[in-house]
Amino acid sequence: MTVPFPNPTRVAELMAAEQARYAATHTRSGEAYAQGKSSWLYGAPSHWMRRWIGGWPIYIRDEARPYGVRFGDVDGNDYVDFCLGDTGGMCGHGHPAVVAAMAHQARIGTSLMLPTGDAEWVGQELTRRFGVPYWTLTTSASDANRACIRLARMVTERPRVLVFSGAYHGSVEEAHVELREGAVQMRNNIHHNFFPHDELSRVVEFNDVPALEAALRQGDVACVLAEPAMTNYGMIAPQPGFHEALRRLTRETGTLLVIDETHTISSGAGGYTRLHGLAPDMFVLGKAIAGGIPAAAFGLSQATAERVWQALPPVPPTVRQSAHAGFGGTLAGNALTVAVMRAVLSDVLTEDAFERMLALAERLQRGVNDSIARCGLPWHATRVGARVETLFAPDEPRNATEVRQHRDAGMEALLHLFLMNRGVLITPFHNMMLCCPGTTADDVDRHNAMFDELIEELVK
Known part of the structure; x- marks a missing residue:
């Protein structure tokens, strides 16, 4: 009763x-x-x-x-x-493989702005697990999401980012909005920071396919930034057929689909995406993949990478160019992070x-x-x-x-x-x-x- x-x-x-x-x-x-x-x-x-x-x-x-x-x-x-650093500590505290990797790499060098021998293995493992072929490391999922947004705008020449009400994607300005009584408001009543959300953001309810279609058919959305299952406002599962509709509508409207698995990596070794056969254009991982060291990664599909290369060619190091990708940081992909990431992927989150x-x-x-x-x-x-x-x-x-x-x-x-x-x-x-x-x-x-x-x- x-x-x-x-x-x-x-x-x-x-x-x-x-x-x-x-x-x-x-x-x-x-x-x-x-x-x-x-x-x-x-x-x-x-x-x-x-x-x-x-x-x-x-x-x-x-x-x-x-x-x-x-x-x-x-x-x-x-x-x-059971908090585990709000997922940042998803490996647990003091795993021997993580501790050993930290100590070993610290004696060699922690931040060199150069790749190490672990980099090739980590890149291949990310591709094997998550299904997208080309990756870049960042220092946080916020950075990874912002990089995906920048790249999406670059290749689509569109301004807006669509997010789902109640979602959280770190400190991404475009995502600091939600629907309350049908109106777009600031999420958690935070300061608007003078960001032009009415020009650059669009927000709809999760699982609302008609609203999603109406928003995308306007033709001004560069990308949809989405968790595959919402986790931050209260866990909300996708309704049957929602992800199929999301992928169909983004393709029909020329909109890139960014899947943020910062939390839903808890679904399995390949995340929610591999478990449910999703096919994102860009894929974001954060927090858990380096044993608690600040780190994240984003991956691009083959087709998306080719579009990015057309706008920002991968020139060899011997050629100087003035173009800058507009994202990154000298600590991104540092040697310590990559060493620990290899330990996590090989020995911890198996x-x-x-x-x-x-x-x-x-x-x-x-x-x-x-x-x-x-x-x-x-x-x-x-x-x-x-x-x-x-x-x-x-x-x-x-x-x-x-x-x-x-x-x-x-x-x-x-x-x-x-x-x-x-x-x-x-x-x-x-x-x-x-x-x-x-x-x-x-x-x-x-x-x-x-x-x-x-x-x-x-x-x-």
């Missing part, structure tokens, strides 16, 4: 108790954060670090542990990590590792759904590969508007803080959890037990 959504008064009572518990058990982290405000703009090295619920971020204890997903903080608390990760994610999803069903709450857990998310809705959403209808800031904050106070970390920006090669069944069961405890408290 389904019960009503948890009483807001009960949620507020539990939240007050959890905030008091956090303050009492994270005093040294609180002191470090207070000190950090004297030198960091937002109290910590990244402004995102302040977004952990509780009042201040946890400060990590300087203590090496065996490979896995566990670590401690300066207050003596221990954690199981086919066998993904098989274990997927099984653990199924166990995680099943445990959450069992707790929800036993207590009769109108929620569910959904999954994309090794990634699981708890959604405060009875059914899977089809788009960002449906996700928004069921968002509950108070309940979301309580879920995060309740788990964190009991040594379980999930992604602070949403309710996502990720299993990695270092995750164990005991780690999953610890999360599920703590989630079950929260549910019991809510429905008392």
Whole structure:
């Protein structure tokens, strides 16, 4: 029998108790954060670090542990990590192959602006796994997405980038928009930065094929930038036939299709794209592929590469040219990144590792759904590969508007803080959890037990 959504008064009572518990058990982290405000703009090295619920971020204890997903903080608390750096730590913490590759290359040189012997192997492996033949490395998925947009505009001579409402593609200006009540607004109410979104962006709801077709038929979209399954606003799966329609319409309208698999790489060793037979013109990977070192890659199909070469020929090094591609950076493709990338692709994110990760994610999803069903709450857990998310809705959403209808800031904050106070970390920006090669069944069961405890408290 389904019960009503948890009483807001009960949620507020539990939240007050959890905030008091956090303050009492994270005093040294609180002191470090207070000190950090004297030198960091937002109290910590990244402004995102302040977004952990509780009042201040946890400060990590300087203590090496065996490979896995566990670590401690300066207050003596221990954690199981299902956030994993919002996917950047998808290899787990301290994998021996990653550590060895880092140490070996650091003794040779970390940034030389020259290729190493690992580069050929990495390029061939990216092609084997993901199916597009030509690659370039960047230092972040944001950089990779911006490079794809620049190249798409260059070869199509069109201005606009189409994104799906609720999507997140890093710091790409064109993607900082969403639909609210049918109108284009800034995503998360961020500052518009004086970027002309009305001229350079277009946004439609995910899974809305008629709206997608109407937008593309105008003939001014250079590329569609899309996650194959949306993951940042609340996980949203593509409806049957959506990807076929997306690929057909982009081809019919001369629009390039950029698939951003920064998160959906959790689907398998070849990502969602290989698993479901997608055929992007450009393909973006980020975060996970270099063991946590800032890195990303984008690949081009044969036809797209040939169009790019017509506009920007691959001249030999002996020929000086004034043309600049407009993207890159001296740290892109550095020797340390490439060495670690080879270790990750050969020894960490393997086919066998993904098989274990997927099984653990199924166990995680099943445990959450069992707790929800036993207590009769109108929620569910959904999954994309090794990634699981708890959604405060009875059914899977089809788009960002449906996700928004069921968002509950108070309940979301309580879920995060309740788990964190009991040594379980999930992604602070949403309710996502990720299993990695270092995750164990005991780690999953610890999360599920703590989630079950929260549910019991809510429905008392």
